Amino acid sequence: MTIACRVCSTPIAEASYEASAPALTSMMSFIDIPTLTYVCDECGHAQCADLPDIDSFYDTTYRISLESDDHDQIFAVAADGNPIYRTDHQAAVGLRLLDLPQGASILDYGAGKATTLRKMCLARPDLHPHVFDVSRDYMPAWDGWVARENQSTYTVPESWAGRFDAIISHFVIEHVAEPVSFLKTLRGLLVPDGRLLLSMPDVAANPGDMTVADHLNHFSGASLKRALQLAGLALETIDSDAFPGAFFAVARRSEEPVAIDSDRLQIAAAADKAREICAFWKQATKRLDSAAKQFSGKRAAVYGSGFYGSWICSRIEADVDFRAFLDQNPKLQGSTHFNRPVLAPANLHPDVDVVFVGLNPLKARAAVAAQTALQRPGLDIVWIEA
Numbered sequence: 001m002t003i004a005c006r007v008c009s010t011p012i013a014e015a016s017y018e019a020s021a022p023a024l025t026s027m028m029s030f031i032d033i034p035t036l037t038y039v040c041d042e043c044g045h046a047q048c049a050d051l052p053d054i055d056s057f058y059d060t061t062y063r064i065s066l067e068s069d070d071h072d073q074i075f076a077v078a079a080d081g082n083p084i085y086r087t088d089h090q091a092a093v094g095l096r097l098l099d100l101p102q103g104a105s106i107l108d109y110g111a112g113k114a115t116t117l118r119k120m121c122l123a124r125p126d127l128h129p130h131v132f133d134v135s136r137d138y139m140p141a142w143d144g145w146v147a148r149e150n151q152s153t154y155t156v157p158e159s160w161a162g163r164f165d166a167i168i169s170h171f172v173i174e175h176v177a178e179p180v181s182f183l184k185t186l187r188g189l190l191v192p193d194g195r196l197l198l199s200m201p202d203v204a205a206n207p208g209d210m211t212v213a214d215h216l217n218h219f220s221g222a223s224l225k226r227a228l229q230l231a232g233l234a235l236e237t238i239d240s241d242a243f244p245g246a247f248f249a250v251a252r253r254s255e256e257p258v259a260i261d262s263d264r265l266q267i268a269a270a271a272d273k274a275r276e277i278c279a280f281w282k283q284a285t286k287r288l289d290s291a292a293k294q295f296s297g298k299r300a301a302v303y304g305s306g307f308y309g310s311w312i313c314s315r316i317e318a319d320v321d322f323r324a325f326l327d328q329n330p331k332l333q334g335s336t337h338f339n340r341p342v343l344a345p346a347n348l349h350p351d352v353d354v355v356f357v358g359l360n361p362l363k364a365r366a367a368v369a370a371q372t373a374l375q376r377p378g379l380d381i382v383w384i385e386a
């Protein structure tokens with residue numbers, strides 16, 4: 001089936017990766033659709049097929065971080081061993097990259113609980129916070145620090161046009177079916193020369209992102225630049241170092257049309273990279289299916305209770321005696337995931353025969369080498385990457 005590139009509209013004749021249903025979402029739930037991934041040679045974009053009923057998915061199903069104030073995704077472990085949480089880091093990076101004027105009016109678009117904006121405002125009490133999301137579920141989290149008239153759900157009020165010195169939108173654009181029209185909407189809410197800060201997964205740095213069903217977009221630096229230019233936003237910075245596995249981009253509202261500069265080499269490299277990741281998933285699926293048969297009936301644990309670990313669970317639980325997830329995030333330890341306990345890696349039970357490694361394959365070897373409990377003689381380790 002030929003589909004159109006979500007960024008540049010070029011037709012794409014065939015999928016680069018296909019897997020049968022169910023597909024795994026970013027919330028670690030399964031939906032009953034096949035996974036289909038496409039790569040665009042014209043702009044270097046990669047994309048997944050549409051979700052059925054996308055509006056109700058985000059209104060009523062997608063409740064990231066809503067369960068408790070304390071729940072926050074870990075993004076790194078500091079040198080002293082303490083975890084660093086996503087929203088703390090996003091707030092710090094946002095303040096650094098946006099360089100906000102005193103008293104700036106700022107909007108968190110697709111805010112969720114808007115924890116990042118809240119932390120920015122704690123550091124900068126002069127800011128005027130506004131929030132928007134496509135669900136009313138988050139309003140209790142906004143009350144008390146965002147004035148009611150500065151809260152908006154489902155549709156942005158017309159009076160907000162041209163109003164904001166800055167907009168932040170963290171990990172939203174990857175979910176959007178039409179990213180260029182999404183960016184045009186944001187541009188229209190900015191004052192002239194106002195700045196937009198976006199974050200999104202960098203699939204090249206975290207290949208797991210390629211098969212997340214509700215991540216309709218898998219941007220490359222090249223396709224992100226194209227999308228911004230098409231929307232009348234001049235790219236100032238793409239920072240791929242501030243946040244592991246993600247891009248942070250800053251763009252400025254331009255009053256003139258922004259020239260489309262097509263760096264053919266950069267675009268070809270992005271498309272090649274995306275196809276290489278699709279090939280990785282094909283072989284990882286094969287490899288895991290064969291390991292599940294090889295360790296049939298054995299006592300198993302999965303290291304990592306995030307996307308990779310959840311995906312592994314779905315493919316092995318029919319064959320192996322799957323006992324527990326291991327995770328180094330202390331806030332997940334003690335919880336359950338797919339009806340299994342989540343344990344600190346050091347608490348791996350001695351009778352476990354095999355550990356399946358469900359971590360970013362670019363980082364998995366180093367992470368496992370750092371866990372002495374996983375060095376036990378006789379313990380088999382299964383990797384998804386060759």
Ligand SMILES: [Zn+2]
Pocket residue numbers: 005006007008009010040041042043044045
């Ligand atoms: Zn394209």
